[in-house]
Amino acid sequence: MSPMTNAEIFNRLAIEGGFGPRLDREKRAGTPAGQLYTNIAELAEELIQDAQRNLSRLPHIHFDFIYNAGVNAFAWKEGDQYFIGVTSGTFVLLQMVLCRMLSDPGLLPHAGDPAGEASRLPALTGLTANAQRALALGLTISRPKTAARWHYSCHLLSQAALFLIGHEIAHVTRGHVDYRASKGKKFLFAEIGSGDPDEVARIEKQSMEHDADDRSLGSRLTSLRNTLAAKRDAAPPWLTSPWTLEHALFDCVFSIDVLFRLFGNRRFSGRDLAEDDHPPLPLRRAMLRTRALWIVKEGWGDDMEATATSALRSSATAVESAFATITGEPVSVEGMADAFSPEGRAHVARLADCWNGGLCERLAQFAYEDLGHQ
Numbered sequence: 001m002s003p004m005t006n007a008e009i010f011n012r013l014a015i016e017g018g019f020g021p022r023l024d025r026e027k028r029a030g031t032p033a034g035q036l037y038t039n040i041a042e043l044a045e046e047l048i049q050d051a052q053r054n055l056s057r058l059p060h061i062h063f064d065f066i067y068n069a070g071v072n073a074f075a076w077k078e079g080d081q082y083f084i085g086v087t088s089g090t091f092v093l094l095q096m097v098l099c100r101m102l103s104d105p106g107l108l109p110h111a112g113d114p115a116g117e118a119s120r121l122p123a124l125t126g127l128t129a130n131a132q133r134a135l136a137l138g139l140t141i142s143r144p145k146t147a148a149r150w151h152y153s154c155h156l157l158s159q160a161a162l163f164l165i166g167h168e169i170a171h172v173t174r175g176h177v178d179y180r181a182s183k184g185k186k187f188l189f190a191e192i193g194s195g196d197p198d199e200v201a202r203i204e205k206q207s208m209e210h211d212a213d214d215r216s217l218g219s220r221l222t223s224l225r226n227t228l229a230a231k232r233d234a235a236p237p238w239l240t241s242p243w244t245l246e247h248a249l250f251d252c253v254f255s256i257d258v259l260f261r262l263f264g265n266r267r268f269s270g271r272d273l274a275e276d277d278h279p280p281l282p283l284r285r286a287m288l289r290t291r292a293l294w295i296v297k298e299g300w301g302d303d304m305e306a307t308a309t310s311a312l313r314s315s316a317t318a319v320e321s322a323f324a325t326i327t328g329e330p331v332s333v334e335g336m337a338d339a340f341s342p343e344g345r346a347h348v349a350r351l352a353d354c355w356n357g358g359l360c361e362r363l364a365q366f367a368y369e370d371l372g373h374q
Contacts, residue, residue: 112148175367
């Protein structure tokens, strides 16, 4: 009997974990969905190859899709092989939401010609973090009418995908996966539904999720800055002027915010945050904004701080307005208010204490790259 391929091992592991089977992309070849998955898979392979070029000891990571209508992503290890999987529903919903936003002439007016889009679009009433249920409600993916705004929706989807896949790669390169394996955890990282009965392990897991977020964001901003330097004075299809660092920062953080909003936006005030193995989603969004501003100040120069602050505020306002418009629900700000509350700040400090108080050193023996402080 010939040995199993990585795709076959991936399929077995995903089914054993209760996540669902491997998505058969070959059956979807030639369809819009098939093209979407192909594009995402190519982005994933580019990120994996970049990581291997920068980290000489890092083995190849197998990326694939799981046929599951929910929003989720996974990283795990079998033998000496690492695997990363993202559910098909994640990208169906991302495309649905971003296309609906760019189809609305009142949203993201800086991209293309909003006047070319239709008015009085129906709301995505009952939008849920499950593609199958969303489609059963009659919610569909409606492509923007103008080419420029379609290109922008694709760009934002790519930015969200790159962050999510980069986050899962960071679980491997930062030693998180192997550290959890040393604790007997087989299905090591799931973005939703990977509860751990031990409080210390849950706080460690939260700290590692925070670390993976930071690592992926840093990689995204470095890549965007390099792209801008290589294409100086060039305008992307959705703009009539050159793409700037302010544009890049807005696009990056906006797309990440959209992704996190798909995972949820539940308030956390008054809850025991040690009960979860992920930081609250609004808090993760707030921490990423703080990190983005720090990266700009440290790497792009103090003269960019005001520009970065403006871009970050604009993206925060834009994403809440966009979700309220496309769903027909009131603007939601309570979650972010929790994030900047004393309770939220105290939890950020607790995660940093966990990292700097020994977790970083415990991870170092498993990591493929140098680890720093949070």
